[in-house]
Amino acid sequence: MVETAPVTDELDRYMIEQFKQFHRHPELCDQEKWTTAKITAELHKMAISILDFPIQSGLVAQIGPGDGPTIALRADIDALPLQEETDLPYKSEISGAAHACGHDFHIAALLGAAKLLKERESQLSGNVRLIFEPGEERHVGAREMIHAGILKDVLAISGIHNMPTIPVGTVGMKIGKLMASNxxxxxxxxxxxxxxxxxxxxxxxxxxxxxxxxxxxxxxxxxxxxxxxxxxxxxxxxxxxxxxxxxxxxxxxxxxxxxxxxxxxxxxxxxxxxxxxxxxxxxxxxxxxxxxGPAPVDNSEAITNLIANQASQFMKVTDAIPSNADDDFAEYEQLIPGCYAFMGSKGQANLHHPDFIANPEGLKYAAKFHEQAALALLAHFNQKDKVE
Incomplete structure (x- = not known):
């Protein structure tokens, strides 16, 4: 069993505030300049190293000692070309753009996980690579990142997508094909x-x-x-x-x-x-x-079981219903084993609707899911190296 780090009220407030800021400033594919700069600034405050890759927007950071196995956590950061139709005090301030797929939720959750992992960096048995991917909505981001070499030395990858049909505190997981090709x-x-x-x-x-x-x-x-x-x-x-x-x-x-x-x-x-x-x-x-577009999201049996067992210690794990939507997380899984999960963000509308809003109450579970997935994967690959 991997020791779990608590998600404090302070961290929860931090993630919700970040979520609201990203929600106010949605940026479309390959235009994520403010978003990239904002993420970079937050990571610098945490003293987390930004890796140098030839990418135009988005970024890759890393936490860990430098030696040992390396695994990756991924969040997509772009918005949709929709006009938001909500009365939220933090609604989109960019005409014709909205985080109607919840990538603002994904960014905030990975920043929260970064804080958790950085706090225990001296205890890490390897490296955690943080991928903030641009251009997912047009399924070009993962290809650009892979071409830039961001998966070098990475043994496995984990990611989430918020899912408004699933209650907060629940995660849907599935071995094999979870999302369709496009x-x-x-x-x-x-x-x-x-x-x-x-x-x-x-x-x-x-x-x-x-x-x-x-x-x-x-x-x-x-x-x-x-x-x-x-x-x-x-x-x-x-x-x-x-x-x-x-x-x-x-x-x-x-x-x-x-x-x-x-x-x-x-x-x-x-x-x-x-x-x-x-x-x-x-x-x-x-x-x-x-x-x-991308092939189906196809989750590794070993990696998915490992992360599901870990997640069940602090939240409800259910069988995910496969979705005809797509995600270019599949591009990573064609090269390394991975697990993509549906994180509960129960709300008033479904993905890609003008009035969609991811429920920020789910951030505490998403951040812990990321953190615990990373710890479990590092422990797994360290143990595997000992056996071999």
């Missing part, structure tokens, strides 16, 4: 414009788009096993400007989520076949832009 598409179908009253003189791309969208749903209903999970959603349609003109082009964009690599490949192949064949059938052409 592929995004943007399609333009080009025909021939004409007068709306004379459709025979053109090639109507709106009709082609409508039929394409409907046919794409057969990928789920007729190509994927009913026992598998795959979602294909068209989230935006564009085309035309007035009621009496058939436009030259029209388009749509959306996303595909799945938990199976085989289904992921099949869905992409069928998508291209259907889009191109339908456009051709209407005498038109299709242009497809495909954005391949």
């Amino acid at each position: 592929d995004n598409f943007d399609v333009t179908i080009t025909g021939v414009g004409s007068h709306a009253a004379m459709p025979q003189t053109g090639r109507d791309p709106i009709v082609a788009v409508a039929n394409t969208i409907m046919t794409l749903q057969t990928i789920v209903s007729r190509n994927i096993s009913p026992s598998d999970r795959l979602v294909l959603t068209v989230g935006a349609i564009s085309g035309g400007h007035v009621n009496n003109v058939i436009p030259e082009s029209a388009g749509f964009k959306g996303t595909i989520r799945t938990f199976s690599e085989a289904d992921r490949k099949l869905a992409k192949r069928r998508f291209y076949e259907i889009v191109n064949a339908t456009a051709s059938a209407y005498g038109q052409t299709a242009t497809i832009t495909w954005d391949q």
Whole structure:
């Protein structure tokens, strides 16, 4: 059993104040300059070393003696391009940006864990690398950080995502695939414009788009096993400007989520076949832009069991329900074993809603979860080295 460090009222107040400050100042992907500077200043106050990596925003810090095993804790720091719709006294002060996914919660919790770990740095049996990752919402942050070399010498990684469907004081955990892969598409179908009253003189791309969208749903209903999970959603349609003109082009964009690599490949192949064949059938052409996002979050059995056992000593651990949302934490797990968990932040709205707010009462549990995950992982790898 690893000795647990208490989360004092003072630390809880510190994290809540940090949470409110980050909530007021949300920054979008690759624009996290104020956020990075603020985190850096807080870590400097704690006398925690900032590591030098070639990254534009975000940062990496480390606590520990320098020798021994190294493990990592990760928090994402970017916001969403949404207008916040709450009456909170600390609501977003940045027009068109909001922490509607709770990354403000993630930053504050990792800063709290940093305080806990720094206080016992002389007792650490290895190093804890703190990753404050930019650009998660556009699934570019982890790739940029990995390319910069931040995982050098790291043996395992742990992270959390606040979950408003789970009560405060509870954490949802799952071995294996927890979150889906993410592929995004943007399609333009080009025909021939004409007068709306004379459709025979053109090639109507709106009709082609409508039929394409409907046919794409057969990928789920007729190509994927009913026992598998795959979602294909068209989230935006564009085309035309007035009621009496058939436009030259029209388009749509959306996303595909799945938990199976085989289904992921099949869905992409069928998508291209259907889009191109339908456009051709209407005498038109299709242009497809495909954005391949992260693979599914896939938790290590050994690491997840280790952290779950530790977490059960101070909070309730339940089986997590897999989510069709994605997270580029998966990029780290493709290289090293990891555990991603859903931290209870029960609130009034779900993630990505304009009125979403992570419940700051959950910060005390999130900080302790980070701290205890780090201690348990260091103990595990030190023991493993002794056995080997």
